Structure formats: C-alpha cells, structure tokens
Amino acid sequence: MRSPGFPLRYLLLAFSLLLVVCYYLSRSSDELSFATSDTSVPATDDHPIDTLISRAERDFDALITTESRTLAESAAAYRERRGRHPPPGFGDWFKFAQDNNAIIVEEFWDQIYHDLEPFWALPATQIRKDAWDFEMTINVRNHRATAGSDWFWTQIWLNLIRTIEHLLPDMDIALNAMDEPRIVVPWEDLVGYVREAQKTRHMANIGDVVTEFQNLPAATEDPQRATDPTKKNWEATRPFWNIVKRGCAPTSLVRQGETMRDFDHPPRISRHLQAPHSHKGYVSNYTLSSEICHQPDLQGLNGIFVEPLTVQSTKVLFPLFGGSKLAVNNEILLPAPVYWNEEERYTGGGDHGGPWADKTSRAIWRGVATGGRSRENTWPAFQRHRFVAMNNCTKLSLAQNWTALPANFELPDNAIVAQQEGKLGEWVSSWSDMGFTDLFCETPPQEPQPRTSCPYTSPHFEVLGGVKMQEQFAQKYLPDIDGNSFSGRYLGFLRSTSLPIKATVWREWHDSRLVAWKHFVPMDNRYNDWFGIMQYFLGYEGKTESLPAHDEEAERIARAGKDWAEKVLRKEDMQAYVLRLLLEYARISDERREHMGWVEDLLLGKSA
Ligand SMILES: *[C@@H]1O[C@H](CO)[C@@H](O)[C@H](O)[C@H]1NC(C)=O
Numbered sequence: 001m002r003s004p005g006f007p008l009r010y011l012l013l014a015f016s017l018l019l020v021v022c023y024y025l026s027r028s029s030d031e032l033s034f035a036t037s038d039t040s041v042p043a044t045d046d047h048p049i050d051t052l053i054s055r056a057e058r059d060f061d062a063l064i065t066t067e068s069r070t071l072a073e074s075a076a077a078y079r080e081r082r083g084r085h086p087p088p089g090f091g092d093w094f095k096f097a098q099d100n101n102a103i104i105v106e107e108f109w110d111q112i113y114h115d116l117e118p119f120w121a122l123p124a125t126q127i128r129k130d131a132w133d134f135e136m137t138i139n140v141r142n143h144r145a146t147a148g149s150d151w152f153w154t155q156i157w158l159n160l161i162r163t164i165e166h167l168l169p170d171m172d173i174a175l176n177a178m179d180e181p182r183i184v185v186p187w188e189d190l191v192g193y194v195r196e197a198q199k200t201r202h203m204a205n206i207g208d209v210v211t212e213f214q215n216l217p218a219a220t221e222d223p224q225r226a227t228d229p230t231k232k233n234w235e236a237t238r239p240f241w242n243i244v245k246r247g248c249a250p251t252s253l254v255r256q257g258e259t260m261r262d263f264d265h266p267p268r269i270s271r272h273l274q275a276p277h278s279h280k281g282y283v284s285n286y287t288l289s290s291e292i293c294h295q296p297d298l299q300g301l302n303g304i305f306v307e308p309l310t311v312q313s314t315k316v317l318f319p320l321f322g323g324s325k326l327a328v329n330n331e332i333l334l335p336a337p338v339y340w341n342e343e344e345r346y347t348g349g350g351d352h353g354g355p356w357a358d359k360t361s362r363a364i365w366r367g368v369a370t371g372g373r374s375r376e377n378t379w380p381a382f383q384r385h386r387f388v389a390m391n392n393c394t395k396l397s398l399a400q401n402w403t404a405l406p407a408n409f410e411l412p413d414n415a416i417v418a419q420q421e422g423k424l425g426e427w428v429s430s431w432s433d434m435g436f437t438d439l440f441c442e443t444p445p446q447e448p449q450p451r452t453s454c455p456y457t458s459p460h461f462e463v464l465g466g467v468k469m470q471e472q473f474a475q476k477y478l479p480d481i482d483g484n485s486f487s488g489r490y491l492g493f494l495r496s497t498s499l500p501i502k503a504t505v506w507r508e509w510h511d512s513r514l515v516a517w518k519h520f521v522p523m524d525n526r527y528n529d530w531f532g533i534m535q536y537f538l539g540y541e542g543k544t545e546s547l548p549a550h551d552e553e554a555e556r557i558a559r560a561g562k563d564w565a566e567k568v569l570r571k572e573d574m575q576a577y578v579l580r581l582l583l584e585y586a587r588i589s590d591e592r593r594e595h596m597g598w599v600e601d602l603l604l605g606k607s608a
C-alpha cells in the first residue's frame, strides 16, 4: 500500500542528496579522495574522530553480543562461521578456554582460518612432509612437545606449547626463526588454493565423522619416505617490493605500478592512496590500512620494502609458523615470542603506569633506528627515521620558515592550526619527546652498541638516553612505530594506562580481538594524520582559532584498551588461541580431514 507522503519523501531525499553533493563540491581540491573514500562512515558535522570513536563503540558492542557461553553455543557459532564441523578435541578446547575465563567470540579466531584455509588445497601428506623436513621444528608425540633447536625463539614457543601439550595430537610444527616473514605465494596461485579449499568445505554426515587424530611415527623417523619435500627455491631478491608485488591482484595498483629504485629524496606521500581506508584523513578501516596492494607509495615509506635485514623468500606454500607477517604473506601466525615471554623492556614488567590524571599530556617515543638495512642513499625511506624527524621541532621550524626543507618527511597539509600560525615547531615541542637511542647504522666503522654516530644519519639525528617503559607510562600518548618487523612493545602499551597510537603494516595473532578507536588509536602508515590526531586530543589555543581538547576521549580509549587486553590478550588467551590453531592444523595434516570433526553435541541431540 502506498503512503500518501510518498512523493514528498522523494523530494526530501533529492534535496538532501543535493546538499551532500554541494558539500562535496565545496570541499577543497586536496580532498579529491571523496570519490573513493571509505563509504561505510556516514558524513556528519562532528570531528571525524568523534564519528570514528562512536562507530567503534557500536561495532565493539555488536561484536561482544556474539559471545558463546556454552559448548553447544560455541560449536554452533563455529559451524555457522566456518562451514565445517569443529575439529576433534573441540570439547577439550572449550573446557580449557572456559576454565581459564576466556571470552569466547567466534570472530576472535578468524586469523586462524584466514591463515589455514589455503592448506585444504594441499595434499595432507605434503603438509606433513614439509613440516617434518623443515630446518627448525617443534614435534609433538604422545602429548609431549620437544624441539631439536635451542634457538631462543624456538625455546619460547616450545615453552608455550608445552603448557597445552596434554591436549595436543601428534604433529610437526615448522618455525620461522627470522625477523621477517618468508612466504609470498603468487596471488593467482593463492586464489586457486582458496577455490579448491572452498570445495572441501562441508558438514560431513554425523555417522561418518572421524573423531580421533592419527598417531605419527617417532619424530626422528621420516613420516613420508615416498614424498619429497617441496623445493622452496629460496630467493634473496632485492628489492623486496618485487616479492611483495606478486602477492597482490593483477588489477591492483601495486602489481601494476613501478618498483622504486631511488630512495635518495624526501618520500613521496600520496594522500589519495589512503582514501579507501580513511574517513576525512583518519584511519577508518584499520585492517585495510595494513593491506598493501592499494598503496604503492608504501614502498618508499617503510624499511621492510626497501631492504629488510634478512630476506629469504619463497613462492611455495608450506606450513610455516611465525610471529607476524605482512598482509601478502602466507605464514601461520602464533603469538610472538616477546609476548609470551613478557620481557620487561617490552612490557614494563608489572608496572602499567599510574592514573591518567597524574600523567603529563605529552607523547613519547624512544627506540633504535631499525626498519631494515638503511644506507646513505635509502634512509629517507625508513619509517622510524621519518617519525622521529617529524617530531623534531628544529626541523619543523626550519621547514616552516623555508630555511631547510625536510630531508625525509612532508609538512602536513594545512589542517593544523599551529602550522597555519607558523608555530608548528613550537607547538610540537610543547608535547613531543622523541628520539633514537641507537643509530643502527650499517657502514663501518662499527661502534659498539649503542651506535651513537653514523656517517649519514648523525647530521640529522641526535642520540638520546633511553627511557624505561615505566617512565614512558608517565606520559599520556605512546606512538608505536614498526621496527624491522612488528613492534614488540604493543602489548605492553595496550596493557598500560597510557594511550597507544598505532601504525603498522604487520599482522599479528590478536588483530581480530582489537577494535581501532575503541581500544587504541590507529594511525596511517604515512603518519600524515599524526599532528591531526594530537591536535584533536590536546586541542589548541591559538591567536586565530581555538580548538577544544578531547582528553576524556583519550582516557576512555586508554582505559578500554587496558581493560580489554586484561580480558582477551592474557597468556591464557594465547594458549587458547594456539590450542585451537594446532587442533585445526593437525586436522588439515590428516588425509581423513574432510571427515574429521567434533560432533558430540549433535550426537547428544540425536539420542535425546
Ligand atoms: C575493511 O576492509 C576489509 C578489507 O581489508 C573489508 O573486508 C571490510 O569489509 C572493511 N570494513 C568495512 C567496515 O568497510
């Protein structure tokens, strides 16, 4: 039935559309981005960060309503989301999680399925052989985990896995002992694997379901004599960008674009490339912001893409476990060893900082000039160098009064009031305390650590004294910047009473448990939103304009991040994650995998 107001509603709709169009047309030309910017965020008059914060709160509330409180609920959520029966051992997994007060939201384990899905397309015998054959492994037999290597990372992972070994079936776990991830399967191959994997996705008939894992021969014995390990053809290709490229779709900007060879100039920041993951210049889709394929300018903005410390890559998909990876990598993620180990220099030990009101309204960062192997003609492309330089008030003032153009960053575009008033350096120095503790320089003469001088970066950077984590927590704002790979202090920052501001190209085990703008503040990998973020939180008292501070918002996110980290990023949560992961992995390594599962809940239902 038609309502009488129908045509009027159309008119109103047309009118509001016109308003929206006029609004966009009136925006300055540097916001060309509107055509592609994230359309999932509604346009309002609020500060864009207010909009993003309230959306994050809504998303988070929706996420936790899906919590499973019973084994049956959890199994149902599993079948619904994964399209298969849970793996054998699922009942024990649930009991472990519940006994340890884990919050069980099926989405929290999405990373596991993202990482493992393509392996359904590989023969199980091949998976077992490649895992067993790898240079560094943890072996589980008869509920006992051992490792042939005493490399410290292996030992830390072994220590983690031992805590759940009584619940694990036999398996071999190949470990990546390098800082950087190593597998980039060409996009076309990966699409093929995922398509094959899709075909295996089904719910086996309850009566046919195999509920036990297989036993493997002793770890010293070749489990599959007749199968050869896959040839990895390790590549040490430089630039690393060419390896990254093949992980992107043929239609993507990265795959179609050029590979940069010259980094001996200030980096070129392409604002329009951040539009798809941004709302008015601020990160609105954090996951997408860490995807690389739509952002070709990142190759000149992060050391990993210029020259990683150790790079040895392969196109071959095989089950390699590691602590972090780029979105184009195909490793299987475990919680990183530094998180399990809780080293004081990364976490601040038991001290998470005092109350918010006792902190100073400042931002602090100290660290080593890592990011990869920086050289005389490449260091301007390194992220930590860029971030430290951007926070150097002398450099900012020199740039603002046209005395010296920045060597490795761009001044923000004109949305910062202090900059409009010609006081960017002054303003930044009133709240920012950043610097290197070690110049991590490649060229000889090598000094003993920390390296306090470097022929090519010394003119630009001073070496400052280190600041203990506990002392850093006396400031409200803690930017977190990638090093050679992911930043190991992130968990310590989240657990602190201060506010982490995070930019990264790295993926970690915990990504689907954290909501950007709810638990932490996301920052673009270009860092060109940094001053805007700080202006939002600190406000600005200027001659021409005054902007309000948003200290309460900052405090609220800092507290929410800390509370949440204490609920879902505990060691018990890492154990529950690894247990779920390894049960899935053991199933995928078994020829009978398509018929294996846990169906006790369905059997009960049948007999009742
Ligand atoms: C964020 O980006 C991812 C791709 O990385 C996409 O799957 C997801 O739907 C996006 N989220 C929103 C809210 O648009």
Ligand SMILES: *[C@@H]1O[C@H](CO)[C@@H](O)[C@H](O)[C@H]1NC(C)=O
Binding pocket: 394, 397, 398, 401, 403, 425
């Ligand atoms: C530019 O700024 C620097 C750093 O604050 C200062 O030393 C210098 O005198 C300024 N130059 C001019 C021309 O204002």
Ligand SMILES: *[C@@H]1O[C@H](CO)[C@@H](O)[C@H](O)[C@H]1NC(C)=O
Binding pocket: 388, 392, 393, 394, 395, 434, 435, 436, 459, 460, 461, 462, 463, 464
């Ligand atoms: C800040 O920049 C100046 C000028 O480039 C440089 O001399 C100084 O060492 C820098 N300070 C820090 C902390 O890096």
